[in-house]
Amino acid sequence: MDLDVDRGRLVTLLGPNGAGKTTLVRILTTELKPSRGRLTILGEDALRNPERVRHRIASIPQEAKPIYFVTPYELVFSYLVFRGFSIGDARFEARRALEELGLWEVRNRVMNNLSGGYKRRALVAMVLASGAELIFLDEPTTGLDVFSRRSVWDALARLKSESTVVLTTHYIEEAEFLSDEVVVMDNGSVVTRGTVDELLSKVEGEYVVEAYGLDKPVFEGYSYVKLNNRYLVYVNSSEESSLVAREYAKMGGKALVRRKTLEDVVIRLVGGWSNDEASGDLDSD
Amino acid sequence: MMRLQAIWTQIKLVVVFAWLYGWLAVVREPFWLVSSLLTPISIVVIMTVFGGLHYMYFGLLGGLAMAVSSSGGFTIIGDATYLRLELKFQSMLLNTRLNPVSYTLGLALSELTYALPGLAVFILLIQAMLREPASIYLLAISVLALEWIAASMLGFTLSTLLNDVRYGWSLSGILGFLLGTLPPVFYPAYLLPTPYIALVSPVSIASTVLQYLMLKVNYPSTLIRLGVLILLAEALVFTMIAFRKSRWRSVK
Numbered sequence: 332m333d334l335d336v337d338r339g340r341l342v343t344l345l346g347p348n349g350a351g352k353t354t355l356v357r358i359l360t361t362e363l364k365p366s367r368g369r370l371t372i373l374g375e376d377a378l379r380n381p382e383r384v385r386h387r388i389a390s391i392p393q394e395a396k397p398i399y400f401v402t403p404y405e406l407v408f409s410y411l412v413f414r415g416f417s418i419g420d421a422r423f424e425a426r427r428a429l430e431e432l433g434l435w436e437v438r439n440r441v442m443n444n445l446s447g448g449y450k451r452r453a454l455v456a457m458v459l460a461s462g463a464e465l466i467f468l469d470e471p472t473t474g475l476d477v478f479s480r481r482s483v484w485d486a487l488a489r490l491k492s493e494s495t496v497v498l499t500t501h502y503i504e505e506a507e508f509l510s511d512e513v514v515v516m517d518n519g520s521v522v523t524r525g526t527v528d529e530l531l532s533k534v535e536g537e538y539v540v541e542a543y544g545l546d547k548p549v550f551e552g553y554s555y556v557k558l559n560n561r562y563l564v565y566v567n568s569s570e571e572s573s574l575v576a577r578e579y580a581k582m583g584g585k586a587l588v589r590r591k592t593l594e595d596v597v598i599r600l601v602g603g604w605s606n607d608e609a610s611g612d613l614d615s616d
Numbered sequence: 617m618m619r620l621q622a623i624w625t626q627i628k629l630v631v632v633f634a635w636l637y638g639w640l641a642v643v644r645e646p647f648w649l650v651s652s653l654l655t656p657i658s659i660v661v662i663m664t665v666f667g668g669l670h671y672m673y674f675g676l677l678g679g680l681a682m683a684v685s686s687s688g689g690f691t692i693i694g695d696a697t698y699l700r701l702e703l704k705f706q707s708m709l710l711n712t713r714l715n716p717v718s719y720t721l722g723l724a725l726s727e728l729t730y731a732l733p734g735l736a737v738f739i740l741l742i743q744a745m746l747r748e749p750a751s752i753y754l755l756a757i758s759v760l761a762l763e764w765i766a767a768s769m770l771g772f773t774l775s776t777l778l779n780d781v782r783y784g785w786s787l788s789g790i791l792g793f794l795l796g797t798l799p800p801v802f803y804p805a806y807l808l809p810t811p812y813i814a815l816v817s818p819v820s821i822a823s824t825v826l827q828y829l830m831l832k833v834n835y836p837s838t839l840i841r842l843g844v845l846i847l848l849a850e851a852l853v854f855t856m857i858a859f860r861k862s863r864w865r866s867v868k
Contacts, residue, residue: 362710362864385864388711395704400644401636409636413629413712441644454708463711 332368332520336512338464341487341496343506345597346516352499353393354519356467359497360390373464386414389463391454393470393499397442403429403453404438410457428460429453431489433482448479459486466496472505484509503594513593517601530596536565538572539591544584550575558598565591626718633714633722637695638729646733652687653734655793656680659802671803673745673831678802680738681823684760686792688731689767692723693791696775697784699723706864716862724768742830752829759829762847763822769854776861795819804833811839821847 332355336342344352357363359372361381370377372384397406407428411421429435432452442450451474458466468487472480480502487509490496500506506513507527514524523530535554543561553575555564566572569588576586642649656679663675699705709719742748748756771788778784795801799820804827805811814824821843827833828840 357707360707360710362707381864385711386713390708390711392704392707395708396702398637398703398705401640405636405640409632410708410712412632413709413714415625415713457708 334514334521334524336495336497338495339491340511341491341498341509342512342514343510344497344499344514344516345503345506345593346522347597347601349518350516350601351519352516353469355516356390356392356469356497356499360388360467361385384465387464388467389414389458389461389465390467391458391469391471393473395454395469397450397453399443400441402439402441403434403445403449403456406442406453407456407460411460414461414463424460424462425456428456428486431459432456432486448475451475452479452483455483455486459490462493464494466490466494468496468498470499470501472500472502480505503592506593515597515600522600523596527593530593531591534565534591534595534599536567537591538566538569538588539595540564540566540572540575540579540586540588542576542579542584542586545579545582556598563595563598565595625713626715629712629714630718630722630725633719634725634729636726637699637723638726641726641730642733649687649730649734652691652731653683653737655686656682656738656796659797663802674804674827675802676738676742676745677826677830678796678823680735680742681760681763681801681819681826682792682796683731683734683738684764684822685767685819686788686796687734688728689724689764690771690788690792690795691730692727692768692771693775693778693788694781694785695727696723696772697778697781700775701779702781710864716864717859720769720772720858720862723772724765727768728764746830748830756826756829759822759825759844759847762844762851763818765851766818766847766854769851769858772858773854773861800824805835805839806833811835812842814839815843815846818847818850 332351334355344355346352354363358365358370359377361372361377361384364378368378373387375383377384397403401409404425407425408421411424412418416424426435429438432455434449434452434456437445437449442453445453451471455468455471458468471487472483475483484505487496487498491509491511498506498509510527512524512526513530515522515530523533541561541563550562550564553564553566555562557563564575566575572588576588579586659682660672660675660679664672667674700707706719714722739753771791774787774791775784778787795817796819799817800808800811800814801820801823805814805820805824808814811824814820824835825840825843825847828835
C-alpha cells in the first residue's frame, strides 16, 4: 500500500468488509505495528517514534463505546484532561463540543440512559473537542438515525477546516457529501483514489437500473454487471433508464432507477460490499 | 526538572482515571460493590454462627484480606479486558498523554477506589471489636497495600492474555474466590500440617500477618518475616511484569 494524505483534507476509506480499512487505521494511529514499510505522520517517523505523534492524533475506533456509568460531559472532560488540557480549558471545550453535537441538554445523564445515537455522538464530541491535528473516525455514524448523522456531518465539516480527517464509512452519501478525496481499498491495497467526481467518472453512464427477478435478461447495447441475483445496468440519461426499467418489467422482472453513486464505483472496481462468495459473483458485459 | 514535571503529570492523570472509573462507579453503581462483598461477608457470618466470637475475628481479618484482593485487585482482569476489547477505551487513550504504565496504575487505583467503601466497613467492624492502636493499622495497611499491588498487577498481566471479555469476568471471580478461601485466609494457619502453607498466595500471607498483628496468634516469627518478604517480592515482580506487558502498540 502506498498512501499519502495532504494536511487539511478529509479523506474517506471505502471498501468491502475485510478490505483492511480498520487494520490500516490501527496502523496509522500507531496502535498496530506493521510487519514492514514506512509510516510518516505529521512529518514524524511514526514507526520509530510513535510517542511523538500520538498526542497529535485523535481517533474513534470501530465499535467503540463510552463507559456506561459516566455522563457525556464527564466523558469528554476527562478525555481532554487525559490529552493534557487544563481543567478550565477542558470544561470550556467540552461544553463547546457537546453544544455543537446537540448533547448539552443531556450532558448530566449517564450513558446507560441515553440512546445509541447520543452515545456515539458523545464519542465524536471527544475528538471534536480535542483539537487534534489528525483525526481518525472508523465508522463514526454506524447505527445513527438520519438526524444524528447529520449533526455528526456538521461537526465533521467543522473539523475539516481545522484538522486532517481520515474517515471510514459504509454510508455512501456520507462519503460523497464530506470527502475531499476517496480511497477505495480491497485486500489491503489501494484500488483507486481521487475526488468523488473523478471516481464517479470511472463508471460509465449517469443512471443505474437495478433489475432483479429474471434469470437471463438481455440488456443489449448497455454496460452492466451481475451482482448476486441482480443486474446493475449503466445508462446515460433518465429517459433511457425509464425505458430499460419498463422493458424489464414487461418481461416479468422488477427494476428500480437511481443516480450513479460511489457504491457503483466500489461494485465496478472491487466486486461487492461483502466479502462472502456470493457477492463476488460479478460478471460484466 | 522536566522529568519531575512529567511524573507529576502522570500522577494527576492516574488520579483522574481513578475518579472516572473508580469513584464515579462507587457513586453510580453501588450494587456491584455490595455483590462483590457478599462472599467475604457471608463467610464471616457462617464462621460467627458456627465458631462464635473467636472465629468471627479470624473471619473479619480474612474478609478484609479477601476483599482487598478480590474486590480491589483481581477485578482488574475483567475491567482491563472490558475496556480493551468491548469499549475500545484503551485504543482511544492511546492518543492521550496517559502512558501505558499510568493506564495500568490508573486502572488498579480505580479498582481500589471502588472497593474502598467495603474495606472501610471491614476496618470499622474490626476496630469496633478489637480496638487496635493506630500503629498496628499502619503495619496492617502496609501489608494490605502490598497484597493489593501483587493482586492487581498479576490481574492486569493476566488480562493482557485474554481475547474474550467473558473470560476476564470469569477469571477474576475464580481467582478472587480460590485464593481468598482455599489457603488459610479465614482460618488460622496452625490448623494445617504446617503453617508455611500460608505462603502460597498473597492473600493468605496478608491474612496470616493480620492475624499475627491483631489477634496475637503465636506464629513463628520466621513465617511472618518470610511472608512479608515474599509479599514484597511478589508485588515487585508482578509490577515489573505488568509494566512490561502494558504497552499501547500491538504486533499483528
